[in-house]
Amino acid sequence: ASQCCRNRKPHEEERRVRANDREYNEKFQYASNCIMTSKYNIVTFLPVNLFEQFQEVANTYFLFLLILQLIPQISSLSWFTTIVPLALVLSITAVKDATDDYFRHKSDNQVNNRQSQVLIRGLLQNEKWMNVRVGDIIKLENKQFVAADLLLLSSSEPHGLCYIETAELDGETNMKVRQSVSVTNELADQNNLASFDGEVVCEPPNNKLDRFCGTLYWRDKKYTLTNQNMLLRGCVLRNTETCYGLVIFAGPDTKLMQNSGSTKFKRTSIDRLMNTLVLWIFGFLVCMGVILAVGNAVWEREVGSLFQSYLPWDPSVDNFLFSAFLSFWSYVIILNTVVPISLYVSVEVIRLGHSYFINWDQEMFCSQCNTAAEARTTTLNEELGQVEYIFSDKTGTLTQNIMTFNKCSINGQTYGEGPDPLDFTPFNPLADPDFCFYDDTLLESVKVGDAHTHKFFRLLSLCHTVMSEEKSEGELVYKAQSPDEGALVTAARNFGFVFRSRTPGTITTTEMGRPVTYTLLAILDFNNIRKRMSVIVRDPEGRICLYCKGADTVLLERLHPCEQELMNVTSDHLHEYAADGLRTLALAYRDLSEDEWEAWSESYCCADKATSCREDRLAAAYEHIEQDMMLLGATAIEDKLQEGVPETIAVLSLANIKIWVLTGDKQETAVNIGYSCKMLTDDMPEVFIISGNTVHSVRQELRRARERMIELSRTREGGKEEGIEGWKQLQCPPPPPSNLMDNISGEFALVINGHSLAHALEADMETEFVSTACACKAVICCRVTPLQKAQVVELIKKHKKAVTLAIGDGANDVSMIKSAHIGVGISGQEGIQAVLASDYSFSQFRFLQRLLLVHGRWSYLRMCRFLCYFFYKNFAFTMVHFWFGFFCGFSAQTVYDQYFITLYNIVYTSLPVLAMGIFDQDVPDQRSLEYPKLYEPGQLNLLFNKREFFICIAQGIYTSVVLFFVPCAVLSDATQSTGEPLADYQTFAVTTATALVIVVSVQIALDTGFWTVINHVFVWGSLGSYFSIMLALHSQTLFLIFPNQFHFVGSAQSTLLQPVVWLTIALATTICIVPVLAFRFLKVDLKPQLSDTVRYTQLVRQKKHGRLGARGGSRRSGYAFAHQEGFGELITSGKNMRLSSLALASFASRHSSGWIDTLRRKKPTHVQTPPRGSVPLEGSGCCIQQPPPALCSYGNQTE
């Protein structure tokens, strides 16, 4: 029922929409709200689909061959030898396209038939989405999808605000606020809106999601419209009872649809190599054609012209040159089987099979989240076996983004080591049951009322920006801005200092079961430079106290001098914690007298009100009060890694894969994680940190890092390399010789900051950065933006001819996932943005090792073996014609029966090689995880490259020579045991064909390393099918029905009964196989690959003893404070009080219906996909731009 009409209008300059005036709006023929992602209908399917398919070069090529074959003078083969495979391929593709389109039709229909309430003639009527027109006024209710791009007219909420969730559009999960123009908001209800006749003049449809400019003309007044007034299709209305909107863009003109371009089609390097090789083969084909055509010309002139008494020239072909020309095309037809159409089909089938194996793998199934791994693209599998660089997101990918309060140090006493988790419930009814702590001495200390311990937890319960919500008595839910804070407040809660609620001026807690309300005097907010936050509170007794938590480096400087001893002890604890990869904070307090507070309060107010340099003045004020503090202790929070992350990283780096972590986190956090997941180790001679703020300093730092690397690796290698000496003198502004950098063997690591990265990515620094970074084993980029993530990936793609893989879980990883050769999405965490953009998805980072080392490796191996064999078998098959050409007057006579030529690639030899391509294994999966070095051949592209290709081709040609000349020599004089000669054409054809089938079957048997039942069935089945089909085709029955089609009647029976024929076949097979066997044996015997050795020693299990190097001695600050600035202010102003309930509205999980999915993949017929990054996000609007919706927007909601 999709009666969408797609009449394309000329380019739209501007859009005019008048509300409630369909007649007026119809003049402009704006697109209706009906969308159509399907490509065909029943009538157009066949022509359109065929047209599309013939846009593929391969298909057109085969069509061209088919046409050639219809010319009798050229046709060296019957037309069906080409049409059968071609029809097979076309119909398989057509069926697939038809099914896809059927589902698109279904989802289109479903979407188009959704109901929405439209205001028509003052009445709300239910209309299907597809019947909504531009200029209609729609009523939306909470949790409804926005049906088209609307101008928000009025809302049930105060100030015309309305909240939307845009996750579908841009992947951001936070809610956004939109506001209607105040004049329209006053219209409020449908009666007034029905008479609204404002006219909107705005920009034409475009794909810029964050920009809209237009003007509303109403009652002789102009109102500027911006994106802030728009509700876009695809958004969901939230926390807003109802709202009304005017349809501005509908259907295909909506921003959602304008953005649904086709995703970039990724090709694997094998694909590209294959295409190159196919081109070479075509070149080769043309060469052979030319050689044979020249031969034909010579033959026709020297022999053919004399032979005319028995074989006259065709009247139309009366000279040898024309004959040679035709012969060229004839040979192109019969030699085209060097690249049969089945190559492409088989490759697709194999990849599909590998994808299924990935989907089916139980070991990549996560039972907690009930998700199996999914290969979302089926075309990239073998590239998984060639990955050299992994770009990983941190939060949610390496870590679970769960912080747990793990250890603490209070008054010089460290807690946190214990055998069993504590049970808090008897002690504290308000405790969070999920909280775990392992040291009961701490609980004892709380119970006995140790003053320091109490103060410690009081600090934790007061000094934070967490919001709480108490749904029912005692059921507390904390909404923390960072999970660190949540963990700390939860810890305090469990130890009896329960944060209950807050108002802008107070904090209510329950301390050891006793409710206490503190007056919140000030929040000295966190920022990146201060690296600490403080609160100043007045307790019920009236005492004023400053509580401060922050990075040890900054906090310890601000302690009271008498704290020296405690400071040393605590500092040791801090280093211990940091060494364990924990995120640490130091805690301190300061009692303030009323006078001190008054004085400071005044200066603070003054600074707060300052118009110029407010930030600096505030900072100075904060600095002033945060002095002479008393140290309380330190906390250690574990940023929980995903299961198996360190092990996975260790295995992957053993496989020579370089891992780069790209994270938005701060440097300290990122480095911490780097250590805890064993990317960075203490064995590393040096971890370089690049954090310069200017181009110059970044360049300096990079240079210094390189010099240091060379120096260190030279000392390690004892200065063997001479080039290094000369390097320092030769050092000139351009990067040092890259080969020198390639040789650096040390295990270095590089940490680079976002702003430094921005400089490093500039054009003239690129190479310098790449050569430095690529010499490192691990690279951590912190504070990077999503765009930079993509840039880094692109950079490596550009400078290193290496396969890159990006893995991430969030919307900010999408760009990186799309840029990399392979994108992997972690599912089941932060929404499905990353998964939708990815090529593979699973739910645990650790599955990556299985995906790469097992599936990727196998896929690569199988694909390489498949290609080698495939080219071999087709050359062996086809080149026989070439040799025969020299004996049949270059007349393009085929050696084989035409049915054999038709069926060879699709029946006789297709299944065994498919079975090998799908099921082959050289070593079992556990071994490839055990010996990650097995992954290296893929990275070095050793199994299928131009050299291997030439070897295959040479082997194929050798086989063809044997297959032609051995029967030729044997049969030319041989006779049957009844005296009839064997040298007739048909016997020769049957003998050669049988020998060929047997030789290639023996060869596949040699190539197959993993003989499952299926392989056996396919290999033996193919041989069996060859003989049975041949006997059937040569049978009397078929001949008597079609005497002109089956010329070979009786040949098979007669030929195969001859012992000489079998002796010939055995001889040819031996001559073909023996050298291969000898060569392979020598290779395995003299230069065994690791896989050969592993295969050999499969039964001898080697116990690997993982070296557990204990870390120690390194003094890093483990400070972590994953905060954003500015939250404190919000709290004290009370502006975010609404947020707590708002943000808590659970974003329920959505399930995909596949509709958007198909939309994403839809080939753009008219929609232009913007080039990457061309969609401006901020501040490039042409008209008044309101600040992007941020947290402060919610402030307007204060009741």
Add this chain to the structure above:
Amino acid sequence: MMASSYNAKDEDGHITVTGPGGGAVLRSKKPENTAFKQQRLPAWQPILTAGTVLPAFFIIGLLFIPIGIGLFVTSNNIKEFEIDYTGADTSSPCFNCSQNFSWNSTSPCTCTVPFYLEQPYESNVYVYYGLSNFYQNHRRYVKSRDDSQLNGNLKSLREPSKECEPYAYHNNKPIAPCGAIANSMFNDTLELFYNDPNGTSVKILLGTTGIAWWTDKHVKFGNPGGVDSNLSAVFQGTTKPLNWRRPVYELDSDQSNNGFVNEDFIVWMRTAALPTFRKLYRIIGKSSQMVPTLPRGNYTLEVVYNYPVRSFEGRKRMILSTISWMGGKNPFLGIAYITVGSVCFFLGVVLLVIHHKCGNRNNGAEISN
């Protein structure tokens, strides 16, 4: 947020608020644990080790050498005699015939070629004619036939296939049999005479049947109108191929060897794979009168020279051969077997030496990672 990360998600999601605990029991999406899906099918994993490869080489060697010797000996026991009667040399008895050849001449040119058999030929002796430089395997030649017509289809008899062009029609009459192959049928007549030492010349009886494939004779070729039809009547309205002297229904007086099922014709129609070929012409059956079939001594080959080959430098031969279980004389096969067998054996030895000298035998040792 960056723009390129935009990705239209599921606009459709009807928000179903089902908490992780609530609602129906979640169906586990865990993949099935079958050997096939987990890629753990039991499998045989052959490895090329010295233990398997080297014996294979020796076995091949030891198999091939005796077979080769057997083949070679058998082949050597077969007697074969070949005589070229093209008449290319002036000294050749058929020189005149080959020089003065004309398709239109009514009187056949005959020449006699004497030869001497040094060994007696026992058992059945097979007479072949051989042609050289004759491209029976040329594409245009191979396809220039109408199997339907040859099978006795009356419609095809009247309307020969286009493939037969330019030998499909002559004077608006369909040619039977049509096509270039039929047209160029070998039509020399060869006769053998044994010159008895006592001076008499004995004509040797040449069997004309049993020279074609059974399927050819009984399935592929058939006369129109069935076995017992009156051939001259059936072929009424067709014309003989241009080069032929007699129409197809006069090839033999024997009804079962006449028309399309004439064995000489069938043999010719089975095109050769290579430009030099031989075709079975006659069989000299073992008879009780002459033991051995062809005793040693002088013979005369009498040729009715109808078939010109000189124009394209072709050669014509007559071959006499006895036969064994493996067919005629074929020294190549035996030699090839012996050679391949020896090479395999030799390779086996070389590989064995290499394996012992420098083979990687610490296979069982630790694999360094």
